[in-house]
Amino acid sequence: xxxxxxxxxxADNVRKEFGGLLAVNDLDFTIPERSIVSLIGPNxxxxxxxxxxxxxxYRATSGTIVFDGVDITDKPPHAITKLGVGRTFQNIRLFPQxxxxxxxxxxxxxxxxxxxxxxxxxxxxVRREEREAEEKARELLAFSGLKRVDDxxxxxxxxxxxxxxxxxxxxxxxxxxxxxxxPTAGMxxxxxxxxxxxxxxxxxxxxIAILLIEHDMKVVMGAxxxxxxxxYGEKIAEGSPNEVQQDERVIEAYLGRTASV
Numbered sequence: 001x002x003x004x005x006x007x008x009x010x011a012d013n014v015r016k017e018f019g020g021l022l023a024v025n026d027l028d029f030t031i032p033e034r035s036i037v038s039l040i041g042p043n044x045x046x047x048x049x050x051x052x053x054x055x056x057x058y059r060a061t062s063g064t065i066v067f068d069g070v071d072i073t074d075k076p077p078h079a080i081t082k083l084g085v086g087r088t089f090q091n092i093r094l095f096p097q098x099x100x101x102x103x104x105x106x107x108x109x110x111x112x113x114x115x116x117x118x119x120x121x122x123x124x125x126v127r128r129e130e131r132e133a134e135e136k137a138r139e140l141l142a143f144s145g146l147k148r149v150d151d152x153x154x155x156x157x158x159x160x161x162x163x164x165x166x167x168x169x170x171x172x173x174x175x176x177x178x179x180x181x182x183p184t185a186g187m188x189x190x191x192x193x194x195x196x197x198x199x200x201x202x203x204x205x206x207x208i209a210i211l212l213i214e215h216d217m218k219v220v221m222g223a224x225x226x227x228x229x230x231x232y233g234e235k236i237a238e239g240s241p242n243e244v245q246q247d248e249r250v251i252e253a254y255l256g257r258t259a260s261v
Contacts, residue, residue: 005034008068008177008209009029009031009054009065009066010029011030012028013027013028013064014060014065015027015061015063016061024046024050024053025234027063027233027234027235031177031211033176033207034203034209035209035226036209036210036224037210037226037228038211038213038223039211039212040227040229040230040254041231041253044232045232047230049233050230051181051213053065054211055085056076059073060073067085067177068084084173085175085176086171086173087179087180088179088181088183089181094154094155094162095154099150099151099153099154100141100146100157101150103169104140104169105133107170108133138150140168143168143205144171144198145161145194146164146168159186159187159191160187160188167180171202177210178202179211179213180210180211180212180213181213183199183214184216196222199223224241225240226240229249229253231249237249
């Protein structure tokens with residue numbers, strides 16, 4: 001990772017409380033442009049809660065989150081998506097009865113200019129935009145390793161392909177930052193290796209930064225340039241994958257007690 005890269009996202013002293021429960025405790029976190037950063041820690045450490053604050057699903061109790069120079073701390077999800085933050089979910093959230101192509105087109109919605117009336121009356125400008133969107137959606141499917149599945153229902157795709165489709169839909173929002181919440185969960189070893197290759201290709205060919213929540217340490221080691229470790233909502237370590245693996249607090253809190261990582 002280029003240490004001189006400008007920060008794309010800066011979370012400063014971010015806290016999230018649910019009633020009396022402190023889920024994220026005064027967290028400082030930075031994502032440089034075009035970097036791959038991983039967030040790891042035991043279940044309940046606050047990782048997904050932090051993701052949900054970055055995307056506007058949860059509002060921070062205190063602290064600030066600045067993305068690409070814009071304060072997004074209190075912005076709603078659709079506004080944050082439009083600024084350039086895309087995400088996938090730990091549990092796949094596709095539209096199962098829609099085709100792969102239609103799922104990707106849904107992701108493009110925030111970028112399309114044609115309104116409802118334009119669609120109803122079939123204005124030439126809107127028809128042209130729709131044609132261009134469909135062409136771009138097919139390109140995204142191909143880029144994501146999903147050739148020849150455009151017209152297949154999402155629910156009929158293999159598990160690994162559903163994960164790729166979710167990434168393709170997120171890419172359709174034209175993100176500058178892509179958040180991947182346990183993208184290899186449920187994948188077999190071959191699917192995991194293929195997905196890692198895809199992430200590397202993604203970062204190589206597109207001007208994008210990636211933040212991963214991931215339990216599989218092979219994935220973390222293979223993909224990340226920097227790793228941040230949370231435990232009970234607090235950052236207990238941060239550094240290169242090698243540095244984090246050798247950190248005594250990380251071994252005690254996470255690596256040492258989780259045999260499956």
